[in-house]
Amino acid sequence: xxxxxxxxxxxxxxxxxxxxxxxxxxxxxxxxxxxxxxxxxxxxxxxxxxxxxxxxxxxxxxxxxxxxxxxxxxxxxxxxxxxxxxxxxxxxxxxxxxxxxxxxxxxxxxxxxxxxxxxxxxxxxxxxxxxxxxxxxxxxxxxxxxxxxxxxxxxxxxxxxxxxxxxxxxxxxxxxxxxxxxxxxxxxxxxxxxxxxxxxxxxxxxxxxxxxxxxxxxxxxxxxxxxxxxxxxxxxxxxxxxxxxxxxxxxxxxxxxxxxxxxxxxxxxxxxxxxxxxxxxxxxxxxxxxxxxxxxxxxxxxxxxxxxxxxxxxxxxxxxxxxxxxxxxxxxxxxxxxxxxxxxxxxxxxxxxxxxxxxxxxxxxxxxxxxxxxxxxxxxxxxxxxxxxxxxxxxxxxxxxxxxxxxxxxxxxxxxxxxxxxxxxxxxxxxxxxxxxxxxxxxxxxxxxxxxxxxxxxxxxxxxxxxxxxxxxxxxxxxxxxxxxx
Amino acid sequence: xxxxxxxxxxxxxxxxxxxxxxxxxxxxxxxxxxxxxxxxxxxxxxxxxxxxxxxxxxxxxxxxxxxxxxxxxxxxxxxxxxxxxxxxxxxxxxxxxxxxxxxxxxxxxxxxxxxxxxxxxxxxxxxxxxxxxxxxxxxxxxxxxxxxxxxxxxxxxxxxxxxxxxxxxxxxxxxxxxxxxxxxxxxxxxxxxxxxxxxxxxxxxxxxxxxxxxxxxxxxxxxxxxxxxxxxxxxxxxxxxxxxxxxxxxxxxxxxxxxxxxxxxxxxxxxxxxxxxxxxxxxxxxxxxxxxxxxxxxxxxxxxxxxxxxxxxxx
Numbered sequence: 042x043x044x045x046x047x048x049x050x051x052x053x054x055x056x057x058x059x060x061x062x063x064x065x066x067x068x069x070x071x072x073x074x075x076x077x078x079x080x081x082x083x084x085x086x087x088x089x090x091x092x093x094x095x096x097x098x099x100x101x102x103x104x105x106x107x108x109x110x111x112x113x114x115x116x117x118x119x120x121x122x123x124x125x126x127x128x129x130x131x132x133x134x135x136x137x138x139x140x141x142x143x144x145x146x147x148x149x150x151x152x153x154x155x156x157x158x159x160x161x162x163x164x165x166x167x168x169x170x171x172x173x174x175x176x177x178x179x180x181x182x183x184x185x186x187x188x189x190x191x192x193x194x195x196x197x198x199x200x201x202x203x204x205x206x207x208x209x210x211x212x213x214x215x216x217x218x219x220x221x222x223x224x225x226x227x228x229x230x231x232x233x234x235x236x237x238x239x240x241x242x243x244x245x246x247x248x249x250x251x252x253x254x255x256x257x258x259x260x261x262x263x264x265x266x267x268x269x270x271x272x273x274x275x276x277x278x279x280x281x282x283x284x285x286x287x288x289x290x291x292x293x294x295x296x297x298x299x300x301x302x303x304x305x306x307x308x309x310x311x312x313x314x315x316x317x318x319x320x321x322x323x324x325x326x327x328x329x330x331x332x333x334x335x336x337x338x339x340x341x342x343x344x345x346x347x348x349x350x351x352x353x354x355x356x357x358x359x360x361x362x363x364x365x366x367x368x369x370x371x372x373x374x375x376x377x378x379x380x381x382x383x384x385x386x387x388x389x390x391x392x393x394x395x396x397x398x399x400x401x402x403x404x405x406x407x408x409x410x411x412x413x414x415x416x417x418x419x420x421x422x423x424x425x426x427x428x429x430x431x432x433x434x435x436x437x438x439x440x441x442x443x444x445x446x447x448x449x450x451x452x453x454x455x456x457x458x459x460x461x462x463x464x465x466x467x468x469x470x471x472x473x474x475x476x477x478x479x480x481x482x483x484x485x486x487x488x489x490x491x492x493x494x495x496x497x498x499x500x501x502x503x504x505x506x507x508x509x510x511x512x513x514x515x516x517x518x519x520x521x522x523x524x525x526x527x
Numbered sequence: 528x529x530x531x532x533x534x535x536x537x538x539x540x541x542x543x544x545x546x547x548x549x550x551x552x553x554x555x556x557x558x559x560x561x562x563x564x565x566x567x568x569x570x571x572x573x574x575x576x577x578x579x580x581x582x583x584x585x586x587x588x589x590x591x592x593x594x595x596x597x598x599x600x601x602x603x604x605x606x607x608x609x610x611x612x613x614x615x616x617x618x619x620x621x622x623x624x625x626x627x628x629x630x631x632x633x634x635x636x637x638x639x640x641x642x643x644x645x646x647x648x649x650x651x652x653x654x655x656x657x658x659x660x661x662x663x664x665x666x667x668x669x670x671x672x673x674x675x676x677x678x679x680x681x682x683x684x685x686x687x688x689x690x691x692x693x694x695x696x697x698x699x700x701x702x703x704x705x706x707x708x709x710x711x712x713x714x715x716x717x718x719x720x721x722x723x724x725x726x727x728x729x730x731x732x733x734x735x736x737x738x739x740x741x742x743x744x745x746x747x748x749x750x751x752x753x754x755x756x757x758x759x760x761x762x763x764x765x766x767x768x769x770x771x772x773x774x775x776x777x778x779x780x781x782x783x784x785x786x787x788x789x790x791x792x793x794x795x796x797x798x799x800x801x802x803x804x805x806x807x808x809x810x811x812x813x814x815x816x817x818x819x820x821x822x823x824x825x826x827x828x829x830x831x832x833x834x835x836x837x838x839x840x841x842x
Contacts, residue, residue, distance in 0.1 A: 119620060137605050137631055140617035191616035191636060204614060204637065211597075211638040234612040234639070 042369070043078035043352055049372050053342040054303035055349055061302075062274040065115035068263050069270025078352040081366035081405070084289065090354035093165040095286045097276035098356060100162040108273050111155050114148050115270050121145045122263055129256040133246040140190030142252070142259075143180040146173040147188065149262060156269070168269050170262050176255040179248055192244055200240045207233045275355050284356025288363040292405070294322040294348070294439050298360035301343040316490040317360070318343060320457060322441060326433040328450045329443040329492065331459025332504035336490035337443035338374070340459075341409050344441065345372055348407055367439075368404030371397040374411045386416040394429075398436075406438040413442060427452045450495065460489035467510045480512045532828050533563060536798055537666065539686030541656050543795065545671035545713075547706055550694040552803035554593060555832050557670055561595055564666075570595075571659025573602040573630075573645035574670035575652065592640040593670070599635045600664050602655045604628045604644040613639030619658055623651045632658050643670055652683045684795045687713055691821075692803030699812045699820070707824045708776040710797055715772070717794030718765045730758045738763035745789075746773045754781055761786040768793045799828040 050056040064070035079087035101108065124138040134142070150173050160168070178184070183193055194201040210230045217223045278284070282302045298317035305315040318340050329337045347357040351364050373393055390413065401408045413429060414422040423446035430452040433440040442449070450456040465487050474480045506522055536542065542560075546553040557572075564570055572595060595601065595613065605628030608615065613635035623630040623646045630646055632655070646652050656667040669684055691706040693699070722738045730753055732739040741749075745766050753759045759782070766772055768791055774782075782789055800821060804814040814831065821829045 135605075135609065136615055136617050137608065137620075137629075141620065144620075189616045189618045189634065191614075207614070207637055214638075231612075237614065238612075 053346045057303035065112045066118045066270045067120035068267030072271045089166045094275045096163045098279035101280045146177045149173045171258040179251045203237045279356040295363045296359045300358040325454035326430045326440045327455040328453040329457045367407045369406045372409045408438045408440040410442045456495040457492045460491045461504045462507045470511045541667045541684045542686045543669040543671045543684035544688045547691040548695040550807035551690040551692040553690045571600040571664035571667040574643035576647045602632045607642040607644045611641040687797045690801045693806035693812045703820045712769045712772045713797045716790045718790035733758040740765045763788045765790045801832045
């Protein structure tokens with residue numbers, strides 16, 4: 042089963058997406074809060090959900106008013122599952138609980154025509170509500186459809202008798218002159234009030250018994266309302282960030298022009314744009330290399346994000362996508378983990394790797410390692426990462442490693458390189474970097490965050506040297522660097 | 528109750544009843560108002576926190592229950608609703624939590640006793656009074672809390688009835704003095720203009736502008752140095768609401784003497800003061816002397832509700 046820690050959700054931008062959704066009903070909010078990922082054995086259910094999401098997103102424009110009206114109703118629904126369960130167990134509910142169940146039924150009644158309109162276009166599978174009319178006739182026997190809840194006299198002749206006695210005695214109380222007279226009336230009244238309470242309890246017990254046959258339907262409806270709520274949120278998300286329904290494959294994972302909504306928004310605020318990234322992965326180890334600042338981590342996190350979105354029944358943020366169903370998604374990002382465990386950075390990485398590997402080897406997995414073994418010395422680090430890469434080639438998982446160590450690439454099944462400054466003329470940039478300009482920002486602007494697949498043996502991209510050159514490092518040193526490359 | 532006062536009380540959209548202490552006679556006043564309200568007039572009734580127990584939880588004194596007419600709206604915690612003996616129509620969940628359950632708005636479909644436990648935060652109180660008016664209430668009445676806390680109710684209410692009594696203190700002089708001081712604070716002028724809020728030291732702002740808005744509480748230790756430095760002479764001081772004024776009577780006098788205008792952003796009008804000369808703790812004041820002392824010091828009617836209440840309309 043896929044499970045993702047809160048830290049990892051934050052890292053890859055999944056939490057950002059969940060926080061941007063506005064679940065309207067308590068049931069929808071719960072689905073978002075306790076996000077569930079479909080397992081490979083639930084392929085059919087996932088395909089149904091993806092189909093629903095795709096059609097709901099496609100209709101979002103035309104059905105904007107309907108969606109708004111549905112959301113407005115959902116916002117006002119109260120969670121009555123606790124009361125319903127107690128009713129099913131044969132307990133007698135109190136006034137307020139019956140009022141809340143009546144309110145719930147009235148909301149469902151108001152939602153029915155809206156859902157019908159939505160379904161004319163969307164045809165969402167498995168989203169249907171029961172007609173609440175019969176249950177409503179229990180709680181609203183006089184068919185007033187008022188929002189309040191009151192036990193009408195008509196429910197029991199005895200109740201009617203008691204209440205009319207209560208009314209009479211109140212008139213006498215208002216008319217009484219002396220304290221003694223009033224006290225006598227008050228004592229009499231207390232007895233009538235007790236009778237009323239007893240009879241009301243009996244009537245409420247009858248109502249609960251009459252409601253009992255509908256309880257299971259009503260609990261199912263709560264679940265349906267949660268799915269409807271979530272479905273609309275998924276559709277609106279897809280409309281906002283552009284979404285595509287992935288084709289389901291056996292092993293291969295392809296994402297064309299994938300995007301990360303959190304980074305899109307962050308960059309947009311800074312007046313820049315996220316560069317969509319394309320990648321094709323398959324069983325075995327794939328290595329991503331490239332200069333610092335180049336976006337290796339971003340590429341990996343965006344892969345993880347989109348795979349998880351898919352598993353939760355969202356459309357994914359890419360132009361085209363095809364994916365297998367994974368048993369697990371594991372991520373090892375370098376940040377902060379060591380601080381908590383008290384081990385050295387490297388030691389805790391190895392411990393985390395071992396632990397993750399145990400899960401990865403249990404079924405087809407997506408395994409992401411960001412700058413593994415970066416904390417140790419470069420020669421040993423390269424040897425370790427090469428060995429891990431070789432091992433992962435034989436593991437039943439799509440493994441992706443980002444690394445500084447270019448030599449690791451030859452051990453991998455596939456090798457991607459950040460385009461970085463490949464296509465940039467360093468001299469032109471150096472000219473653009475005036476002495477007082479922010480050279481780093483100029484370089485970041487020219488950095489191409491895209492990936493390209495390296496076939497065969499790769500040349501060292503020399504981006505680090507290019508960066509030194511653009512930032513006008515001393516020519517003598519630059520010469521020495523060039524000599525050392527050879 | 529004089530007819531002019533009754534009209535004035537009825538003209539206030541939201542009325543708050545506040546007590547100087549327990550057993551000051553708040554519930555008696557409330558019952559009087561419920562009783563005197565013209566038939567057909569819909570009242571919305573709630574409290575700040577818990578009130579309306581039939582026996583006082585502190586002194587064990589028998590307390591009058593709150594008896595409402597048919598048609599009255601009440602907002603009270605769910606557990607307290609179950610302990611009321613009116614026939615109920617549940618109208619609304621407010622979503623406001625209390626230790627006694629969510630505050631529920633219900634309509635009394637018969638006359639009867641109610642137990643009130645409303646919201647304890649003024650913003651939530653506003654939610655409740657808004658709900659009353661949306662449900663057709665003509666007037667909202669807030670059974671206020673005791674002491675300082677109740678002064679905050681002024682941010683919601685337009686009119687206030689202040690209840691005082693012998694239970695406050697064995698010394699009548701002290702009760703009168705403190706009641707007059709509380710009234711004075713309740714009766715602060717509403718600020719017509721609001722100076723810009725600023726983080727600069729209060730003394731500097733006052734010297735520069737001659738007026739200042741105090742964001743927190745106004746205490747003696749804050750005000751006295753300013754008085755001594757002369758920064759306050761003829762100045763305006765504005766606080767959020769009366770609950771923020773923690774000044775002694777002496778300091779208030781000094782502010783008056785220097786021509787300082789103490790004002791509040793929110794203002795409700797104290798409409799009258801009611802007295803209960805009998806203490807729950809056993810002692811009693813000379814009723815006439817008590818009434819006289821308060822009447823001389825205050826410019827609103829002072830009423831002995833118990834006494835006035837014994838007419839044929841009293842339950």
